[in-house]
Amino acid sequence: MSGTEDILETARAWRAEGERVALATVVETWGSSPRPAGSRLAVTGSGRLAGSVSGGCIEGAVADVAKQVMESGAPQLLDFGITDERAWEVGLACGGKLKVFVEPLA
Amino acid sequence: MTPDTLETLQAARAARRPVALLTRLPDGAQRLHPDEALPDALRDAAEAALRDDRAGPVTAGEETWFVQPQVPSPRLIVVGAVHVAQALVPMATAVGLAVTVVDPRRAFATEERFQGDVTLVDEWPDDALLALRPDSRTAIVTLTHDPKLDDPALDVALKSEAFYIGALGSRRTHAKRVERLTEAGHGAEAIARIRAPVGLDIGAVTAPEIALSIIAQVVAARRGKPL
Numbered sequence: 001m002s003g004t005e006d007i008l009e010t011a012r013a014w015r016a017e018g019e020r021v022a023l024a025t026v027v028e029t030w031g032s033s034p035r036p037a038g039s040r041l042a043v044t045g046s047g048r049l050a051g052s053v054s055g056g057c058i059e060g061a062v063a064d065v066a067k068q069v070m071e072s073g074a075p076q077l078l079d080f081g082i083t084d085e086r087a088w089e090v091g092l093a094c095g096g097k098l099k100v101f102v103e104p105l106a
Numbered sequence: 107m108t109p110d111t112l113e114t115l116q117a118a119r120a121a122r123r124p125v126a127l128l129t130r131l132p133d134g135a136q137r138l139h140p141d142e143a144l145p146d147a148l149r150d151a152a153e154a155a156l157r158d159d160r161a162g163p164v165t166a167g168e169e170t171w172f173v174q175p176q177v178p179s180p181r182l183i184v185v186g187a188v189h190v191a192q193a194l195v196p197m198a199t200a201v202g203l204a205v206t207v208v209d210p211r212r213a214f215a216t217e218e219r220f221q222g223d224v225t226l227v228d229e230w231p232d233d234a235l236l237a238l239r240p241d242s243r244t245a246i247v248t249l250t251h252d253p254k255l256d257d258p259a260l261d262v263a264l265k266s267e268a269f270y271i272g273a274l275g276s277r278r279t280h281a282k283r284v285e286r287l288t289e290a291g292h293g294a295e296a297i298a299r300i301r302a303p304v305g306l307d308i309g310a311v312t313a314p315e316i317a318l319s320i321i322a323q324v325v326a327a328r329r330g331k332p333l
Binding site: 006008009011012015023025028036037038040054062075101103104105106 | 107108109112113115119129132133134160161162163172174175195257
């Protein structure tokens with residue numbers, strides 16, 4: 001189903017306040033990923049977060065990339081949890097695997 | 107995402123208009139369905155995403171696109187602007203339901219009693235429900251305890267495709283209700299759609315606890331796990 005929380009509305013409000021904003025969206029999942037495709041996380045240049053793309057495991061990493069994306073203006077497609085071993089490295093303890101697309105709101 | 111695309115998506119949401127956002131990976135080019143003419147493969151994927159309310163990737167020739175549907179929120183129509191309704195509204199909103207509260211009694215459906223994102227209707231329940239046209243994305247709960255108000259609402263509800271129909275009241279109250287609805291011409295199978303006593307059996311006592319049991323049951327019905 002569509003997101004119940006209106007993350008885009010939050011992103012719009014932040015932008016209206018003069019914040020730089022990036023949007024991260026789960027575009028594909030495998031295994032036990034906690035959030036379905038279409039889940040969104042909005043990030044501002046000042047570090048505010050709304051929504052989620054996982055159970056909290058990878059939001060920090062995604063927020064770091066979001067800042068790069070705001071700087072460069074170029075979107076990035078991120079892979080998380082290629083193997084269970086690496087899943088630990090990026091913090092996906094569940095062993096799930098997902099792709100997250102990060103784009104500037106600009 | 108451009109600010110223009112964001113504005114279009116938010117205008118569609120406000121107007122309860124279904125729209126699909128298509129994003130080409132990895133460069134992020136975006137299109138909207140049905141606002142823009144799209145190649146067949148993308149248009150079909152967008153239609154399917156809207157129909158199933160499911161996001162996912164689609165391959166079109168050499169390209170990969172991510173298709174994200176934005177469909178109107180499912181609705182909850184609450185008949186009876188009573189104490190349990192006051193507890194129910196914020197919980198329903200939190201799980202993504204667009205809530206309408208119906209009660210013709212002037213003292214009940216007031217803005218003082220119901221704040222936040224809720225539509226208040228002070229018409230008779232059957233008139234109100236007919237006007238609201240409940241569909242397969244609508245849940246209906248009657249809470250008045252008063253057959254004069256609950257029964258006309260249930261009459262309309264049973265003739266609709268509502269995905270959930272619940273009625274507050276004890277087993278005894280419900281047995282009498284079943285008799286009245288049967289006399290009104292509803293068959294046993296139709297009447298069996300009514301969840302009564304309403305809500306999951308979690309031993310709820312207070313108004314918020316009863317509201318929680320109802321919301322949990324509505325979520326289960328919506329997610330295809332009827333409890």
